[in-house]
Amino acid sequence: MRMTEAVQKRTNWALWLGLLFTLLGVLGNWLTFRRLSSDLFTWFIVACAALGLILSLFGAVRAFRFPEVYGGKVWGSLGTVLSLVVLAGSIMIFVLARSVPRSAGAPQVGQRLPEFTLPDSTGKPVSLSQLLAGAPGGPPPKGVLVVFYRGYW
Amino acid sequence: MPVAISVDPPDVSEKLRQKRGYTFTFLSDPKAEVIRRYDLLHPRGGPEEHDISRPAEFLVDPSGTVRWENFTEDIRVRARAEQLLAAVKALQ
Numbered sequence: 001m002r003m004t005e006a007v008q009k010r011t012n013w014a015l016w017l018g019l020l021f022t023l024l025g026v027l028g029n030w031l032t033f034r035r036l037s038s039d040l041f042t043w044f045i046v047a048c049a050a051l052g053l054i055l056s057l058f059g060a061v062r063a064f065r066f067p068e069v070y071g072g073k074v075w076g077s078l079g080t081v082l083s084l085v086v087l088a089g090s091i092m093i094f095v096l097a098r099s100v101p102r103s104a105g106a107p108q109v110g111q112r113l114p115e116f117t118l119p120d121s122t123g124k125p126v127s128l129s130q131l132l133a134g135a136p137g138g139p140p141p142k143g144v145l146v147v148f149y150r151g152y153w
Numbered sequence: 154m155p156v157a158i159s160v161d162p163p164d165v166s167e168k169l170r171q172k173r174g175y176t177f178t179f180l181s182d183p184k185a186e187v188i189r190r191y192d193l194l195h196p197r198g199g200p201e202e203h204d205i206s207r208p209a210e211f212l213v214d215p216s217g218t219v220r221w222e223n224f225t226e227d228i229r230v231r232a233r234a235e236q237l238l239a240a241v242k243a244l245q
Binding site: 032033035037038039042097098100101103104105106107108109110111112113114115116118119120121122123126128129131132134140141142143144145146147148149150151152 | 156163165169170181187192195196198208213215220222229241
């Protein structure tokens with residue numbers, strides 16, 4: 001009769017960490033659309049999602065190789081699939097957010113902005129010269145910041 | 154003194170302006186004519202495949218000359234406030 005030693009069950013920490021990083025990736029992606037973003041951060045969240053996948057995969061493999069020691073065959077498999085989906089989604093978002101046209105022909109530093117006249121939000125036409133001259137009767141502004149944005153929707 | 158330009162019609166810009174409590178001027182370029190002239194067009198970049206502007210900022214002095222500009226490569230990233238403030242200070 002074989003005597004089997006009582007094997008100590010260990011927490012499959014890799015699975016938990018993997019889930020944590022995957023969730024950080026999801027949260028991070030959400031934050032980038034809430035105006036809390038720097039260039040570095042957008043790379044960071046893809047890295048988080050990638051790390052989440054690596055850890056989940058590691059944890060799942062452990063659960064299958066050493067089932068007496070590590071639990072988590074089901075959760076490990078599910079977690080790995082989730083991490084994969086989150087990483088794929090993060091990469092897609094990253095690529096889409098960067099599919100911006102090159103704008104090589106845009107005005108450069110040192111060039112003058114071409115004149116324009118466009119309606120303001122009350123419908124009144126406003127020209128670039130008017131903006132540069134400032135409010136009538138007052139001193140002209142030291143500069144004007146012209147901000148082109150994607151629009152509100 | 155900022156001025157914000159997009160393809161949104163005046164009533165949409167006015168709604169945004171009031172909602173955020175902005176006091177500066179919002180201009181409408183619904184046919185993207187100025188946007189095209191400045192080579193800032195993002196074809197089909199908006200909802201329902203509308204042509205919109207890519208994000209870009211130009212700081213111009215009283216003569217209309219560009220002294221600082223910013224073209225972000227990721228639509229989620231905004232120009233950092235310090236960069237902008239430094240450029241504005243340099244105008245004084």
